[in-house]
Amino acid sequence: MKLHQLRAIVAICESGSIQEASRLLHISQPALSKSIKELEADLGVQLLVRSNRGITATDFGERLVRRARLILEEVRRAREEIDTLKGVMDGKVSIGVSPVTPGAQFIDSLNRYRKRYPNVRVQIHELRPSKLMEGLREGLLDLVLTSLPASRNNDGFHWAELYAQPTVLAVRKGHPLRNARSLAELLGEEWLLQDSLEQSRIGCMFETYRLPPPQRVIECASVVLFSELALNTDAVSYWSRRILDHVSKLGQDLEILDLAEQVPPMNISLVCRDQELVTREAKALIDELVYAYRHPNAPQPNEVNSPGK
Template sequence: MKFHQLRALVAVAESGSIHEAAKVLHISQPALSKSVKELEADLGVPLLVRSNRGITITVYGERLLGRARLILGETRRARDDLESLRGSLNGRVAIGVSPVTPSKAFVQCIHRYRRRHPAIQLQISELRPAHLLAGMREGTLDLVLTSQPPHRSMEGFEWRKLYDQGTVLAVRQGHHLAGARRLEALMDEEWLVPDSLDISLAGAMFRNNGLPMPLRVIECSSLMLYAEMAMTLGAVSFWSQRTFEVSMQARNMQALELVDPIPSTDISLVYRPSALMTPPAQILVDDLLDAYRTATVR
């Protein structure tokens, strides 16, 4: 396997076509196709299926893709590391967040980092929690802020809790249950949640209070659409404290004051051991840990 072959496979998988991948890599389509075919011949398995409908990655291609991304990511980190030894602190740091994990302390830390290290490129991607961990394993992300608890699949990574984030249940102003005090009184209402109840904090809330899952549930992972639907539908909506406070629609919503316990979530920073991080990523990790040690998180 050669570096340019792996890069070609990743580009095709991410763009979905030979044409777009060739544009991304600034090479001709025949040259890109040749790289993938040579890789397939070397491995003795088909990686891509080409048809009139486009490109489909095979099960062999999917298995190789994760490792290919890891190899490309580590190669980039090695290059950045050597550049730092030469005295030029530049390169790229890829950060993953979910819709609920950034805070004011995070934004302020990023702002200070940019002032001190303007040559370093920062890439911040908002992903679902499971995709954040996959990005760390595959090497496409250098560090992530996650609301998930430590996971067995992430052994070998550093996992540091930054802060607790509260939870808000809310309805639009004027809702007939705006004065509800018990979770049970809301069970027959429409519910709006950001993730599946099977795996989310919202589902844990019902289980912890000995209640069945509500029957009328809408899952929505788009933050902008979530806010619009919360105001429009009249559903009971489940929010992180931070998201509720900064949402443009929150002023049209009313937080419920329940006596039943509503769980909070831990926000953690996940990153590689120091020996495997580039200096730019290590500096940012240290800055974040210092910022959250001293900040009042909002």
């Protein structure tokens, strides 16, 4: 199994075409086909099949492609690490966030990082929490900021809880239950969440107060569409206070419910891969973010310890 063979099968699976993969890799189609045939012969299984939908991976191929992406990403990171050791920080760092996780500290930290390491390429990907962890697991992301609770994810990553983000429940103006004072009054309502009930802290809220979870739930990861649904339906929506304040500034007001029960905050954590696998570019940003969130009023040092050290 060789690196050029892994690049070949990943490119073909991602593009769905040998022709397009050939163009992306800058090699001829016959050479690309030969690489795949040699890989299949080496492994003793069929990796790709042709159909009227193009080229798709077999079960063997899908499993190999998942591993191949991680291997190729590690090779890229190794090369960048060597280049960094030569004296220049000019690699790449990929950050994963969900709509609720960045804040003022994130922007300030990123600005300081960019001034300190202007040649580092920074990529920011906004994804749902489950997709964030998938990207981290596959090596596509160096670090993520997530609202998922660490206790539910025994995945071997390093978790550093940064802060608790206040949350509220809200309904549209004029909603029949805008004056509700207990969670029990809302049981029969439709709920609007940015994550699944299992991943959302709302699920924990119902468990805490020993109430059955909502039966009707709309999941919407788009902040814009989420806002429109909250404003134009009777759903009870769960908001981070930061996002709600931002939406309110645009003149899109909602009515916040004043319940006897406490609405659980979103505990925002920074999650990164094993310290031995984190590049120096990523480690420097991790240091910056952890320090900025945990010491918001302190002078910013050039370098602080990363989580777990």
